[in-house]
Amino acid sequence: MSSLALVFSLLLASAAPPLQAGAATSNITPELGTLVVGGFAPYPAKHVHDELHARCLVLDDGQTRLALVACDLLGLHRSVSIEARRLIQEATGIPPQNVLISATHTHSAGTALGKNRYVNEQTLDEYQRFVARRIADAVQCALQVLRPAEIAFGTVDVPEQVHNRRWRMREGSVKANHFGKIDQVRTNPPVASPDLIEPAGPTDPTVSILALREPGGRLIGVYSAYSLHYVGGTGPAHISADYYGMFCEALKRLQPDGNADPPFVAMLVNGTSGDINNIDRRQPRPGRQPYQQMRAVAEDVASKVNAALAKLSWQDRAPLSARFRELPVAWRTVEPELLAWAQDIEARAPRLPEGNVPVGAKWATTAEFVGPLSYAGRVQLLAQSKDLALLPLQVLRIGDVVIGTSPCETFAEIGLEFKRRSPSPHSFMVSLAHGYIGYLPTPRHFELGGYETWPGTNYLEPQASAKLLDALIEMAAETAPGAASRPPAPGR
Numbered sequence: 001m002s003s004l005a006l007v008f009s010l011l012l013a014s015a016a017p018p019l020q021a022g023a024a025t026s027n028i029t030p031e032l033g034t035l036v037v038g039g040f041a042p043y044p045a046k047h048v049h050d051e052l053h054a055r056c057l058v059l060d061d062g063q064t065r066l067a068l069v070a071c072d073l074l075g076l077h078r079s080v081s082i083e084a085r086r087l088i089q090e091a092t093g094i095p096p097q098n099v100l101i102s103a104t105h106t107h108s109a110g111t112a113l114g115k116n117r118y119v120n121e122q123t124l125d126e127y128q129r130f131v132a133r134r135i136a137d138a139v140q141c142a143l144q145v146l147r148p149a150e151i152a153f154g155t156v157d158v159p160e161q162v163h164n165r166r167w168r169m170r171e172g173s174v175k176a177n178h179f180g181k182i183d184q185v186r187t188n189p190p191v192a193s194p195d196l197i198e199p200a201g202p203t204d205p206t207v208s209i210l211a212l213r214e215p216g217g218r219l220i221g222v223y224s225a226y227s228l229h230y231v232g233g234t235g236p237a238h239i240s241a242d243y244y245g246m247f248c249e250a251l252k253r254l255q256p257d258g259n260a261d262p263p264f265v266a267m268l269v270n271g272t273s274g275d276i277n278n279i280d281r282r283q284p285r286p287g288r289q290p291y292q293q294m295r296a297v298a299e300d301v302a303s304k305v306n307a308a309l310a311k312l313s314w315q316d317r318a319p320l321s322a323r324f325r326e327l328p329v330a331w332r333t334v335e336p337e338l339l340a341w342a343q344d345i346e347a348r349a350p351r352l353p354e355g356n357v358p359v360g361a362k363w364a365t366t367a368e369f370v371g372p373l374s375y376a377g378r379v380q381l382l383a384q385s386k387d388l389a390l391l392p393l394q395v396l397r398i399g400d401v402v403i404g405t406s407p408c409e410t411f412a413e414i415g416l417e418f419k420r421r422s423p424s425p426h427s428f429m430v431s432l433a434h435g436y437i438g439y440l441p442t443p444r445h446f447e448l449g450g451y452e453t454w455p456g457t458n459y460l461e462p463q464a465s466a467k468l469l470d471a472l473i474e475m476a477a478e479t480a481p482g483a484a485s486r487p488p489a490p491g492r
Contacts, residue, residue: 017062018316021149021212023221023265024141025053026134028071029239030110030127036239037074038107038230040374041356045110046237049291050245052109054131055267056138057212057221059398060146064320065094066396067139068223070267071131072241073103075436076112078392078407079121080128087136092143097324100394100405101135102433105270106242107230113436118331118385118459145262149212149220152312153401153426156304159205161297162228164412165277166200166450178372179341183449188277192284200448201275203227204412207305208271208428210401211312218257219264224305225428227271227412231278231294244268246298254306270431272415274408274439274452318399323475326390327468330461334383338455342376349373360456378456389460392434393471397479402427404472407435413442414465421473423480440465
């Protein structure tokens with residue numbers, strides 16, 4: 001580049017408008033009596049321990065606006081994301097492809113999944129419509145407090161809280177699963193079992209941190225991603241945001257002006273934790289009171305993120321861009337013998353006149369049939385799936401940071417591979433974005449078996465993760481500065 005061209009380029013960069021950012025929250029707590037959906041047999045909520053929220057961060061580089069929303073939900077159906085983004089565009093003009101909506105995967109929330117998880121389209125129920133409306137409200141509120149901002153990216157490792165929950169076991173120690181087959185791995189085996197051999201996959205200990213602050217001043221918001229499943233351990237029939245919500249409150253408390261007007265907003269999204277939880281299976285852990293463990297995890301992660309914030313380097317400009325596509329992928333094949341198994345289970349499972357109905361099942365049953373009856377219902381619903389599954393995929397570029405998304409409970413090694421293959425070294429993934437399409441193992445895990453690969457828990461063909469990663473990397477390349485295929489920046 002000639003000296004004149006270099007000077008011209010620097011003048012253009014300095015003329016670019018500075019970044020703006022705003023952050024806000026909205027309450028999405030359901031009514032008492034709403035079914036809590038984290039387990040095999042949903043039960044009605046009797047108490048709200050802590051409120052559920054949609055937490056939002058809006059960014060504006062002068063040409064493009066992006067909105068990032070994290071919801072305290074187990075998951076949300078694709079149709080909820082579509083409706084929320086329609087409302088956002090209608091109210092703010094932000095294009096749907098520029099809005100990232102994800103669920104944290106708390107297991108102590110109401111459901112925004114609808115009645116059938118194995119369909120692309122569904123008519124929204126009352127709570128789903130409420131969630132979509134409140135997501136749009138959060139974005140509008142964040143725009144109301146949009147102001148000049150500086151941005152920074154950083155990471156911090158918190159390895160002590162993440163453990164792979166899928167274990168290779170001593171031969172002969174794994175019992176037949178619901179379908180009568182022997183898996184090579186066991187999910188959540190007994191703690192300190194002499195049959196443990198080794199974890200079946202890696203963990204990702206890194207918290208990725210995207211921070212916004214007023215120029216030289218107080219924090220506006222922090223968007224963090226950590227690859228840890230929910231922690232759990234609530235009170236009986238309680239609604240709770242789990243450690244995700246507690247992290248947000250803990251990080252806010254650590255800010256000297258966290259409650260100033262407008263208040264600081266912390267966000268913690270689910271990275272790639274489909275095979276990860278907080279329990280080290282190698283050694284016993286003392287019993288915990290309700291909420292004790294999730295609070296310990298939340299405060300540990302928040303303290304380490306807060307320490308990392310002090311070491312960040314800030315800048316006042318960050319070009320923004322987004323890519324969005326829906327990847328057609330085959331639904332999981334349900335063989336005739338599997339359908340016959342499901343019908344046999346339904347024929348044998350006792351029908352109770354009252355009680356909690358297992359996920360996918362048509363009636364309440366006795367304890368020994370809860371799991372099998374749930375899978376019998378799931379398998380039959382999955383067998384009815386038509387056409388192809390549509391996987392909503394998104395890539396956001398925020399300066400030199402690249403965020404890729406998955407609508408599934410995504411295995412840690414998938415997120416690690418995305419970081420390795422991404423064109424930017426500052427990259428991470430967000431799971432459960434724009435949909436909930438079951439667990440996403442890599443192809444090798446289907447040979448190992450285990451809970452996350454069972455039909456009805458896994459919804460998609462065995463090659464789905466490879467196809468998803470290839471698409472995300474292609475989309476990430478399209479957002480690279482100067483990419484030939486880059487279209488004009490979307491409107492505001």
